[in-house]
Amino acid sequence: MISTVPPELTERILALCHPKDVAAYTQTCRRAYTLVYQSSDQYLWQTLFLDYPFDDPRPPSATPPTPSTSTTTAATPSQNVDWRTKLQRRVRAESIARRDDDAGGDRREFVDVLLECIREAAPKGPAREPSPSRPSHNISWVTNLLTLEESPWIKKCLRLGPLESPSPAGPLAPDIEQLRSLLSLSLDRGVGAEAPEELRLLRRMSRAYSYVLRHYVKEEDYGPFTHGCECVNWTHVNAMITVMTMNLRDFGVHWPKEFKPQAIVQGLEACRPFSAPGLLKRAPRDWAGVEGQWMRIVSFCDYRDLIRFNNSGCDSNFFDDEYQEASRLLRLSLRIVSVESDPKVLETLPDPSRPPITFGGTMRGFNSDDVLNRAIRGNVQVMKDGNIRWSYVAIYNRHDQWSSEGVQIGGACSAAGIVGAWCGAQHEQGDSTGPFWLFRAEDPRERNQTARVQKGNQRK
Known part of the structure; x- marks a missing residue:
């Protein structure tokens, strides 16, 4: 029949x-x-x-x-x-997630599938049909999979901090750390001493990793990189995201929602390409969404504490539950200075369609009396591992003062922004250092126009 x-x-x-x-x-x-x-x-x-x-x-x-x-x-x-392979791998990942053991050798496949799913999340923006505000199916699937109650091994594998990893050594570790970094964008509730013990431990370990001065060396350009700056050190990025996220949670309502990184508000949705605000008038050459208004949050501990911590064995217990760093909010206005166009240079790049961008601009304190205006000079480029690297220096009185090295979290132009480390531009021994979070701010002039475009798309 x-x-x-x-x-x-x-x-x-x-x-x-x-x-x-x-x-x-x-x-x-x-x-x-x-x-x-x-x-x-x-x-x-x-x-x-x-x-x-x-x-x-x-x-x-x-x-x-x-x-x-x-x-x-x-x-x-x-x-x-290859629709068949993609679907089969994702259906198999569902089966792996529901196993009652520790998944053993299947962890690598599981983590790889989840990272692929996040990377392939639909771009977000007025040009996407039928509704730019619709949540990503990929992100919803990943979120549902990671919150399965019958999968305790997932939480054990992905929620521990950067210094106590149950993941095996070798190729799997960077993938798990990358996934942990993305999940740190939406940590569980709880602040200060009232946070769950697991989060308090995670915070201590993350602070310890972020403030160890030996993690900032010339061979890695004083940033969260590895293998001669060819790859991202996701263990380092994970630690810095955790530090920044937990610090902002401590501020609670005293830090206005509109000045928080969208990743804290949106979670994994903020990793989608072109999900950042203020992109409506983005020029075609600005593939990284450089031009526009930005917010920058920096955290740092007292310099005396920094030196005492590094001279006393870098024990994570140095940062007890009551310890508090200082955090500052800064405004940046960036513009493109040039885009690499030399054919000989382009053919050597990991992705010739996204050439290096040189940018300039200004940075000032959120309140005019906080920090005097400083000039900004920097560049953004695609690394050999496919991630997007941001490098820039703050200039004061014609001298390079602070340098910053960071990594785009999620796809190009994502609302999650850039997380990295800042330190003295001259990289002298004993220089202060700490994590930063850079993210695009919405231009009020574009808000109404964006809403009209999205409303029109929804009617189509």
Whole structure:
């Protein structure tokens, strides 16, 4: 009876099923197996993937394919994506998450799938149809998976701090630390001594890692990098995000919501590309969303405490639950100075479509009396590992005063912003250092225009 149903109709019926049911169907006969696994196109797998639902990983301009009606179907944009493999890996990740053991060797695959899912979250902005304000399917899936009550091993694996990692040594550790960094954007509730013991321990360890002066060396450009600055040191980034997030939570209502990094408000949603505010008039060459208004939060401990901590063995217990750092809010206005265009240089880059950008601007205290105006000079570029690096110096009285090295959290132009470390521009022994968080601020002049564009898109 099944053999009399046209293949295109069978595909449409299977497209309404769960992928596991489709896999079960392939066990019924050779024809079923051939139709599902040996089709000349991936219409079925693409439909199953998008209806699961997951975000479409293709650029918005790509067009959807049609069901196969013959073995000579022309190539379609969907063939640039291995829909079958992507879906199978994500369904398997769900099974791994629900295991009652520690997942063992499957952790690597699980973490890799989650990071891929976050990286491929749909860009957010007025150009995205049908609704730019719709939450990402990918982010929702990741969030749901990580909050499964029957998966205690996930919390144990991903919630511990940078100095007590249950992850095995080797290639897996950087992936877990990167995922931990993203999850630190939305830490559990609780501040100061009232925070859960796990978070208080995490904060102590993160402070200890962030304020160890030997972590800032010339070989890594005094920032959160490794392997000669070719890769991000996600252990370091995770520690700095945790320090900044916990400090801001201590301020509570005394630190206005509109001046907090959107990552604290939105969580993983803030990692989506182009989710930052103030991008409506972004120039095509400004792939990193440099130009515009920014907020910068810096944290630092008393210099005497910094030296005493480093001279006493860097014990994390130095930072007890009552310890408080100072935090400052700064305003920046940035503009592009130049964009690399030399063909010989571009062909050597990890991503020639995103050439290095040199920028300048000004920085001042949030209150005019806080910090005098300082000039800013810096650049943004794609690293060999694909991450986006921001480097800049603050100039006062014609002299470089402070340098900052940071990493974009999430995709380009994400609301999560840039997290990194600041220190003295001359990098002298004993220089002060600490974490910073740089994020775009909304331009009030664009707020109403953005709302009108989004409302128009929703009506289409």
